[in-house]
Amino acid sequence: MNGYRDLRIGLLGCGSVGAQVARLILEHGDELAARIGARLTLAGIAVRNVDAPRDVELPRELFTTDAERLVQGSDIVIELMGGIEPARTLITQALQGGADVVTANKALIAAHGPELSEAAEQVGAQLSYEAAVAAAIPILRPLRESLAGDHITRVLGIVNGSTNYILDRMDRFGDSAEDASRVASELGFLEADPTLDVEGYDAAQKATILASIAFHTEVPVDAVHREGITQITAEQIEAAKSAGYVIKLLAIAERLQAADGTDGVSARVYPALIRRDHPLAAVHEGKNAVFVEAEAAGELMFYGAGAGGAETASAVLGDLVSAARRHVVGGPGIPGSLHAELPILPVGEVMTAYQIMLEVRDQPGVLASIAGILAERGVSAASVEQTVARGGAGDEPSAALVIGTHRAREADLAATVEALRAAEVVTAVTSVLRLEGQA
């Protein structure tokens, strides 16, 4: 393997992903050189503690605690430290120095992606972060490049493996929420602080990144409407199942027209019902999948592992090879593209459908009164089903109703639920879930 020029790779961080990245660069050196036309030389690995144990045995002389110096001497920097600082400063220094940067840091990209892309663009460097969303699954490159001539209309992602694991156990084994969470925790699916997962923060960061790329628009993570799975009960899972649905935590990015005609973008995360014959319904355990709808391409789905050291390393290596090829052939990197600058619409503007479960007084005129509440807010029922009639509180007989609405504005649907809660004939609203994945 003579005649190749060397490209110096600086690796920041050596956790489960970093160790696998280092291993792949060292073990596949000849093959990578043949594919790239240049040899990747691992110049160093910056860590906090040189003597910490690693997943993979790596030459000790590669390790350094001087990340800044490593960055200065690298053609391509791979950032796998996580967190905002010092990652943000080091990446900025690398880009300003003309190095390409590959990162898996979703929190950083969600918070500072546009600023970092701007730094890259100013010097013609490449910033890439395929591993930041859905780990091993190639999704950002297909959105950015393969669908570059199409109009993406909607992205529905199962992008958090932990919550999918919990919901899947509840669905397939009838676990309670507590039992499913305990198993997920024991298997290492949940962080020590599970809030990032179960409250949807992690999924919201990914929704930001997906929406920004799909719609060429800066979507701040604060603008993502976010609901987690902590309110989901075994009863809701069971009811969904018998009605032919499954509950999934979805990260949704969507082109949308507001009530006043404004074209904009919605980014949101919430648990929702999807039909069992939808391709996303078959995504089990900790797997991830991203379902994409585009004007010309129609429906596409990208499925695979959403976590794991080797799996995430595969995506990092893909970005690394692209960056290295750019060094070989010359020319600037593909800039981040935020040219559309669409407004971000509030969740109230979203068109969706609700499934509402109620307990009502078992007396004449109840259905008419409920139908009136829906109609007043412009919401129409697609189905009304009376399930079991049972004894209510005190002496009064009550009945359980399941209302499926047609698609309507989220604001009108939410107002309808409030009105139902306040209605004299309604004794309890027991479940409200959105229905997604429909035309």
Added chain:
Amino acid sequence: MNGYRDLRIGLLGCGSVGAQVARLILEHGDELAARIGARLTLAGIAVRNVDAPRDVELPRELFTTDAERLVQGSDIVIELMGGIEPARTLITQALQGGADVVTANKALIAAHGPELSEAAEQVGAQLSYEAAVAAAIPILRPLRESLAGDHITRVLGIVNGSTNYILDRMDRFGDSAEDASRVASELGFLEADPTLDVEGYDAAQKATILASIAFHTEVPVDAVHREGITQITAEQIEAAKSAGYVIKLLAIAERLQAADGTDGVSARVYPALIRRDHPLAAVHEGKNAVFVEAEAAGELMFYGAGAGGAETASAVLGDLVSAARRHVVGGPGIPGSLHAELPILPVGEVMTAYQIMLEVRDQPGVLASIAGILAERGVSAASVEQTVARGGAGDEPSAALVIGTHRAREADLAATVEALRAAEVVTAVTSVLRLEGQA
């Protein structure tokens, strides 16, 4: 939208895909310009008959019958004529003149891909053909770029929508093969000459392309082992269903070690059983999906429409935008990569498992005799199930057996089936199917 340079696009062919490509270029001009940094100007559309009816209304002055002259004046040529000639000559002329070429022509790429890639590489032009495999689904770019740092071990593709439609109808509605084919034909899923689909020729062309890209090796289409679906019966579909399997026509590309230790590549197309909980089992109707296994990334699946004018046009546009960006930033295209030059192994070297259905004489010692036939060829049974016992030909009672083997060399499995056919205790071998999608 001032200040952009113009890129001249020459379109060859204006069938269902070509008309959509022309429409998208014309309708999305401003947006494409913003994404690319250059304006795409449709320089002309070469057709045989300028006055033929089109799917889309297009300016008449764009049409020409002089394809050669159009090619000479274009920065990027999009070839959607299909067939080998004159497409091959025109593409070669375009590449030799330094133009980039985008094509959806699977027959041409399967037969002459390496020669055309070589022509592109000599002048630093880009040849791309995402739309040639699985239409709208981004698969070639992820294989070539996203997984560039990984080792792909196996690709299992449902890449022919017509045969998937037929098999899916037989599975889900209990149709006979004839009824399912008739419906597929009526809905336009089948060509006038359905042989290309049902005999697996179309899938074999795609297997060639997938194997070449996944394994960096020239895989001639003649080296693809090919079996179609014409022998599949409703009885086999039904038996598969009750055993928890579904029959799919698979295009398989696989890294393989031969019995003598040679590392090589297998490319093959045949109908096979896959478990119902495998992600490929949920691919219904005319949809396509490609399931990829890689050392680091694990299991990935890419799902979507495998045909259609607009759908295929989406993939063509993605390649077009990439080619156009290359013109803007400069530098050569990504060359076709066939550096691994692995040997293509015959189907006999493949490791697979068989499901064999037999009718046997209902007499003592039958099982022992059958077990002996397997053992002599190094094949071991994973399961033996006696299904219905029924009256045989004449007076003799007979029984039906279903044998599932463990994984073994295809050559040994095929020899085992031959020995079973010849065995005195076996009255008939009623079904032989391979079992794929397992570790």
